[in-house]
Amino acid sequence: MNPVDLIIRRAYPYETEKRDRIYLALNENPFPFPEELTKEVFRRLDGDKMRIYYDSPDKELIEKILEYLDTDFLRENNVSIGNGADEIIYVMMIMFDRAVFFPPTYSCYRIFAKAVGAKYLEVPLTKDLKIPEIEVGEGDVVFIPNPNNPTGHIFEKEEIKKILKKGAFVALDEAYYEFHGESYIDLLKEYENLAIIRTFSKAFSLAAQRIGYVISSEKFIDAYNRVRLPFNVSYVSQTFAKVALEHIGIFKERIEYIVSERERMKKALKELNYSISDSRGNFVFIFMDKRERDRLVEQLRWKNIAVRSFREGVRITIGKREENETILKELEVFR
């Protein structure tokens, strides 16, 4: 069969819910990127830089990321950037011999593995949401979101270490780090076979600008830089990221709001007797069987509310207070 036909048979696109009145399907930040910061980005743009192949990453962005990480052991060569965290994941699928992940997990792991034709192994999390016993080793890259997507729960450091000790490479996907506040970045001091993936899409309201970053050993970063596109993140996107990091206070306040709404939602859902996970992301997760889930998603769709379905239940992004109230009322009626 010719390659084009083969791809249409093998790979499938990432599909998203129709944009509705209340859109809580993609774990987007409910706050727009601050207008005064967009103005600052444009004030800073140099028209003559637009026409050139602008360094990706530029030194200044890496310095600001290092400052944000605030460690005493990471240097310039320990960090690189991606066209969203997605490009970093995609490139790692290309770099290693086999991808391993544990559903329920970020759906793009499977989508990208199929897209690039990578070998992959999916083993579900255990019933109590722990990483299962698996045989992995050199050549494998194990993708672990922490907080996990879609459940939002935290894996124990020992669970991660167990995989690291087996010699597999671990891609620890901390896309939702800011809503939890704790990172396993210190594991990098001990392990060379680890990369931490982060993004500006969630906490910094910059999903449309496509900027992620990766932190690892110098050697891994060197290899990553050889495999990714040389000019992978635009000049304007890098400028957005820099300006965001310079105004971290604005985003911290918003994160606090989202975290407090998440905790309020969790409490309310428990009181309504829903079975939920202990989410530390900007979303909550309700365990449901397929029939109940479909009924709920359908009811919400009638009210023009979009959420995301998983085999194990429903994930609801934390929105602004009135959006969360609306969905809570629906969940009350549904109960």
Added chain:
Amino acid sequence: MNPVDLIIRRAYPYETEKRDRIYLALNENPFPFPEELTKEVFRRLDGDKMRIYYDSPDKELIEKILEYLDTDFLRENNVSIGNGADEIIYVMMIMFDRAVFFPPTYSCYRIFAKAVGAKYLEVPLTKDLKIPEIEVGEGDVVFIPNPNNPTGHIFEKEEIKKILKKGAFVALDEAYYEFHGESYIDLLKEYENLAIIRTFSKAFSLAAQRIGYVISSEKFIDAYNRVRLPFNVSYVSQTFAKVALEHIGIFKERIEYIVSERERMKKALKELNYSISDSRGNFVFIFMDKRERDRLVEQLRWKNIAVRSFREGVRITIGKREENETILKELEVFR
């Protein structure tokens, strides 16, 4: 050997010349992106779109590209976009079984093939710069820049057809199309195994914004969209592309300037008895043996002028008139 070590051995980064007083190494447009258009982009941005996973491509951009292409046979599903033309090339390396290209050619074909671990075949152009006789077929993707990079010469339509008839897929890389003014896009009416690649980096002074597009059969575009990153081009970059296409007149004037400078340069170089190709890109190419080439590049570097070396000679980007004059004077002295 572990995958990270293997990559460091196999793949190499795309290296660029140091930015100098006069930088004519990367075929960048000498004119900055117009400030009034950057202002227009900014005026049009919706802060609330920045926080979301914005459609890539958005319908409006595809419509504007179709309008620009101005054909009677292409529809929305015949076009997609990339994070620069580079992503389109990179993804095609992943899609097909083997990449084929003809040096001297765009250096990223080899770099990306090594990066993604694709099989590839390099066969040099014939002495008179024609496509060599090769055995290719289904499963192969043949990359042909037209105008060719770095020589800038045009391949005959019959040379392209010969490959198409063999059943290989042809990626016709028209990155420099606007400086030539003629496309082989009509071949798409006849052949399903063809994609035309274009970019906003050259004619539209938007290299730093990373926007390319690809035109092909519905089926190929569907397959490409499954393999590429789902959100591959940022909201702001797409807005830049749209605003550029709405003000095509500004760019046409600049293209005329560059083309007339190129013709002036070619004439002057001939008069100085340099052996040059008939370039239709925004650059000229001087054939030189290695020793002469190194001596020239070294001399130019002393004067803080950067150009690009190839095994077959030197490629010099067309700059603004005074830059072209400066380099011509150097070439006169060198002669």
